[in-house]
Amino acid sequence: MRRRELHLTDENHNAVSPAIAAAVEAAYRWAMAMFPDVDSALLANAAERLAIKMENNKEHLGSPRRYAYAAMHGKVRDWLRKKAANEIPIGLDYELDEHARMTNSFQDAVERSILFQQLQTKLSARDRHILILLTELNATPKDVATALGINYKAATKAIERVRERIAICLDIASESPKATSPGLSTTKGLTKKWI
Amino acid sequence: MDLIREYFLEAFPNPNREGCPDEETLMALAEGRLPIDNPVCLHVASCSECFAEFTGCVLELEAKKNADVTKEAVKAEYGSMNWMGVASALANEGGSVSALQRLRQRIAAYRHRGQNQGT
Numbered sequence: 150m151r152r153r154e155l156h157l158t159d160e161n162h163n164a165v166s167p168a169i170a171a172a173v174e175a176a177y178r179w180a181m182a183m184f185p186d187v188d189s190a191l192l193a194n195a196a197e198r199l200a201i202k203m204e205n206n207k208e209h210l211g212s213p214r215r216y217a218y219a220a221m222h223g224k225v226r227d228w229l230r231k232k233a234a235n236e237i238p239i240g241l242d243y244e245l246d247e248h249a250r251m252t253n254s255f256q257d258a259v260e261r262s263i264l265f266q267q268l269q270t271k272l273s274a275r276d277r278h279i280l281i282l283l284t285e286l287n288a289t290p291k292d293v294a295t296a297l298g299i300n301y302k303a304a305t306k307a308i309e310r311v312r313e314r315i316a317i318c319l320d321i322a323s324e325s326p327k328a329t330s331p332g333l334s335t336t337k338g339l340t341k342k343w344i
Numbered sequence: 345m346d347l348i349r350e351y352f353l354e355a356f357p358n359p360n361r362e363g364c365p366d367e368e369t370l371m372a373l374a375e376g377r378l379p380i381d382n383p384v385c386l387h388v389a390s391c392s393e394c395f396a397e398f399t400g401c402v403l404e405l406e407a408k409k410n411a412d413v414t415k416e417a418v419k420a421e422y423g424s425m426n427w428m429g430v431a432s433a434l435a436n437e438g439g440s441v442s443a444l445q446r447l448r449q450r451i452a453a454y455r456h457r458g459q460n461q462g463t
Contacts, residue, residue, distance in 0.1 A: 178407070179400040183349070214367055215397065222353070222396050264347075265355045277352075277389035284348050285388075285402065286373075288380060296380045 155196055159204040166204065172213035173200045176221040184225050195224045230258070267318040276311045283308065352395040363387060364394050374401035 157165045157173055164170070177196040181189055199220050203213060210216050272280070275297070282288035282296055294304035358364065365384045372378045373385060388394045 175400060175404055179396070179403055182403050183353070183396075183399065212367060215361075218397050218400055219359075219393055222393070226354075261347075261350070262354075265351050268351055269355055274386065274390055278386045280348060281352070281385060281389040281395075282380065284346075285398070286376075286380070286385070292380050296385065298381065 155193055155200075157197060157200040159201055165200050166207060168213050169200060169203045169207060169210075169217075172217035173203065175214060176217035179218065180221045180225055184229070187225060187228065191228065192221075192225070195228075196221065199224070264318060268315070271314045271318050272311070275307075276314060279307055279311050349399070352389070353392050356390050356392045356395070358391045358393050361393060364391060367397065370394060370398050371401045374398055374405055 155174060155177060157170045159165055165173075173196050176199075177192060180187070180192050180196075184192075199217060203210060203216065207213075278296070279293055282293055286292075288296070290304045290308060291301060293308060294301045297304060297307065299307070365387060369378070369384055370388070373382065373388070378384060388398050
């Protein structure tokens, strides 16, 4: 079910204040964009409940926008964890999943967390800075050189090293017995894009 | 979701928001108003909460840009349909002007006939 409009009211069915409405709308749209697999109706319900809570405590809110983002992010994270933990196919479902090479999302979650830990140990703050520049700010190697205060050649080398480090992590991940499953399909895309 | 984004969203929890820049600074980074060597960028790479807000800023900017483009398109469409535009387009074509003149003459003749019948 897709839901795009929010009905943001307080407990008495009065419209919430514009600042809270804008903050919750923004956080809701962000969650829809970042977690497209999550049912938007669930997100909308969470956003509407969040608006009620924020309106009740508006005197204590420093920044509605910041609060709304943190709350929506937390909600989705908890929901995904719970969902992954509950999703254990058994019997015929399990056999069908095996046949279709479907993955168990709980296993995916564990694999992902292992991969993130590996990335954590392999990538330094500087490497992450380079990643943000390249992936989120569409920086060129020249921009990376400016940001890091190094020359162009050194910047291209640094980018290459980040790629190599990510590749090492992905290789380690692909050595796991589940490597052929679609659970790591995102890492395949990443490999294609980055290496 | 993109694995790298998921990594930045998950791996650096900072619930107490220690060392976080304000929202305006994050928006400035998303808009490209900050120099690329600004330390805020480094912070975003080490704080999941700020990364979430930053990606939110980028999305909001994109939505705003798309809305502006749509508004411009609607404006352009409306402009082509307004009567001044139609009139000036017709005025540029001699044939159309003469057709309009003929239509006016017919209407005038019809009115004139009606008046004669009334008297």
